[in-house]
Amino acid sequence: MxxxxxxxxxxxxxxxxxxxxxxxxxxxxxxxxxxxxxxxxxxxxxxxxxxxxxxxxxxxxDDFQAWLFDPNKLAPTYPESMITRPVPFNAFYDRDEIPEIDESDFLLEVSGLVADKHSWPLQELYQLPQTDQVTRHICVEGWSAIGKWGGVTFSTFLKRIGADLTAKYVGFKCEDDYYTSIDMPTALHAQTLLAFTYDGRILPPEYGYPMKLRMPTKLGYKNPKHIAAIFVTNTNPGGYWEDKGYNWFGGI
Amino acid sequence: MNSDSKTIHPIWLRLNHWVNLLALTILVLSGWRIYNAAPIFAFSFPGQIVLGDWLGGALLWHFAAMWLLFFNGLIYLFLNIVTGRFKTRFFPLRPRDLLHDFTAALKGKLTHDTPSEYNAVQKLAYLFVIADVILLVLSGLVVWKSVQFPLLRDLMGDYDNARIVHFCAMAALLAFAAIHVVMVALVPRTLLMMIRGR
Known part of the structure; x- marks a missing residue:
C-alpha cells in the first residue's frame, strides 16, 4: 500500500x-x-x-569584401588632438605575458615568393623611409581608438624585398605565437604601414614591439603585433582568430 | 469571388513578411551578443537570450542574416513599387486622418471593418518601420565598412556614432514589434490574414 x-x-x-x-x-x-x-x-x-x-x-x-575594397580609398586621418589616451592594450593574453624582445638578437625573417630572403636587423629596418599617420583602430568587439603609428609603408618594404606583387597573400608569424594573413591589395594600400613607433616613440611592448602591421582598413585582429616573420604566398595561411571563426578578410 | 475570400495579402508579401521576421530575429539576437563584447551603455544583454556562443559565432550569424534581410528587403520594395501596392496601401496619408484615427485608437473605437485598407495609424507605423530598417542597414554599413562608405560615415557622424545610431534603430524596431504584436493580439484576424492571405 x-x-x-x-x-x-x-x-x-x-x-x-x-x-x-x-x-x-x-x-x-x-x-x-x-x-x-x-x-x-x-x-x-x-x-x-x-x-x-x-x-x-x-x-x-571574404570575396564580397575583396570586391568592395577600393585600393585608392583612404581611411580618415585625424588631428593629433583627437588621439585616444591611452589606447587600450588588447591581446589574447594578459599584460604579464607580453613577449620580451631584445633588440640585439632580433632578426625579421622574410620568406616565400620574394627575391631577397635575407633577415633584417631592426637598425636596417629603421633606415627605410619612415612616415606616420593618425588613424582609427577599430576592434572586432566594437570599440575604437585613435592612435598615431609610424614606420615604413608596407608596399615600399615589399618592393624592397622583391616580393611577387601578383601573389595572393602575405602571412605573418609573431613572437607571441599569434599569426595572421592579409590579401595583397590591402598589403599594397597606401596606408598599410610596417610600424615601428607609436606616438613618436619606439613601439612599446604592449603595442607590439619591435613592429606591428598597422592597417586602418582592417579590424584590429588583422593587425599583427611582435612580428617575427613575413612571407608571401598563394596559399591562404589563415590566422589565430580567423581559424576560430572570425571573418578572414576583416575589412573596414 | 465574394469579398470574404478575396486575397488581401498576396503570397509574395506573406512570404516576405515571415522571412523578414526570421532575418530580423537572428540579427537582433546576434546583435545583442556583439553589443555585449563592448557595451555602449551601462548594461549588457543576458547571456541566455543572445544568439552565438561567443563573439565570433554571433558575428557569423549577423553577417549571414544581413544578406537575408537585404535581399528580402529589396524584393519587398521592388514588388511594392511595381505592383502599385505601395501607393494604394500607404497613401494618401493625411495628418487629419492620422489625428482622427489615433484618437479613435486610444478610445478603443478604431474599427477594422475594411481589412483591405490600412487606417492612418497603421500606414504611419508601417512606413516608420520601413524607414527604420533602412536606417538599420545604412548605419550597419558604416559600422561594418566605415572606410569604404565615406559619405554614409559622414552622415552618421563617424564610426562610434554609427554604432549608437545602429543601436537606437534596433530599439525603435523592438518598440514597433511590441506594439505590432499587441495589435495582432487585439485583432487576431490580421494574423490569419498574414498566413492565408485573407
Missing amino acids: KKDFDKAIVIQEALKELPSSARRLFMKRAVTLGGLSLLSGCAVTDKDSAERMLRKISTLN
Whole structure:
C-alpha cells in the first residue's frame, strides 16, 4: 500500500516536472544554433552543420569584401588632438605575458615568393623611409581608438624585398605565437604601414614591439603585433582568430 | 469571388513578411551578443537570450542574416513599387486622418471593418518601420565598412556614432514589434490574414 502511494507520488512529481523541463529544453534549443536552423526550415539539424553553413557564408563575405575594397580609398586621418589616451592594450593574453624582445638578437625573417630572403636587423629596418599617420583602430568587439603609428609603408618594404606583387597573400608569424594573413591589395594600400613607433616613440611592448602591421582598413585582429616573420604566398595561411571563426578578410 | 475570400495579402508579401521576421530575429539576437563584447551603455544583454556562443559565432550569424534581410528587403520594395501596392496601401496619408484615427485608437473605437485598407495609424507605423530598417542597414554599413562608405560615415557622424545610431534603430524596431504584436493580439484576424492571405 505504502509502495503504491510512493509510486503515485513519484509519477505525480514526474508529470509535474515534465512540462517545465520540456519547456526549459525547448527554450534552450530555441536559442542555440540548431534551434534557429530548425526554425528556418533549412536541412540543418545540428550545431556542426549550422557552423559549416555559416563559415561558408563567411568565405563568401571574404570575396564580397575583396570586391568592395577600393585600393585608392583612404581611411580618415585625424588631428593629433583627437588621439585616444591611452589606447587600450588588447591581446589574447594578459599584460604579464607580453613577449620580451631584445633588440640585439632580433632578426625579421622574410620568406616565400620574394627575391631577397635575407633577415633584417631592426637598425636596417629603421633606415627605410619612415612616415606616420593618425588613424582609427577599430576592434572586432566594437570599440575604437585613435592612435598615431609610424614606420615604413608596407608596399615600399615589399618592393624592397622583391616580393611577387601578383601573389595572393602575405602571412605573418609573431613572437607571441599569434599569426595572421592579409590579401595583397590591402598589403599594397597606401596606408598599410610596417610600424615601428607609436606616438613618436619606439613601439612599446604592449603595442607590439619591435613592429606591428598597422592597417586602418582592417579590424584590429588583422593587425599583427611582435612580428617575427613575413612571407608571401598563394596559399591562404589563415590566422589565430580567423581559424576560430572570425571573418578572414576583416575589412573596414 | 465574394469579398470574404478575396486575397488581401498576396503570397509574395506573406512570404516576405515571415522571412523578414526570421532575418530580423537572428540579427537582433546576434546583435545583442556583439553589443555585449563592448557595451555602449551601462548594461549588457543576458547571456541566455543572445544568439552565438561567443563573439565570433554571433558575428557569423549577423553577417549571414544581413544578406537575408537585404535581399528580402529589396524584393519587398521592388514588388511594392511595381505592383502599385505601395501607393494604394500607404497613401494618401493625411495628418487629419492620422489625428482622427489615433484618437479613435486610444478610445478603443478604431474599427477594422475594411481589412483591405490600412487606417492612418497603421500606414504611419508601417512606413516608420520601413524607414527604420533602412536606417538599420545604412548605419550597419558604416559600422561594418566605415572606410569604404565615406559619405554614409559622414552622415552618421563617424564610426562610434554609427554604432549608437545602429543601436537606437534596433530599439525603435523592438518598440514597433511590441506594439505590432499587441495589435495582432487585439485583432487576431490580421494574423490569419498574414498566413492565408485573407
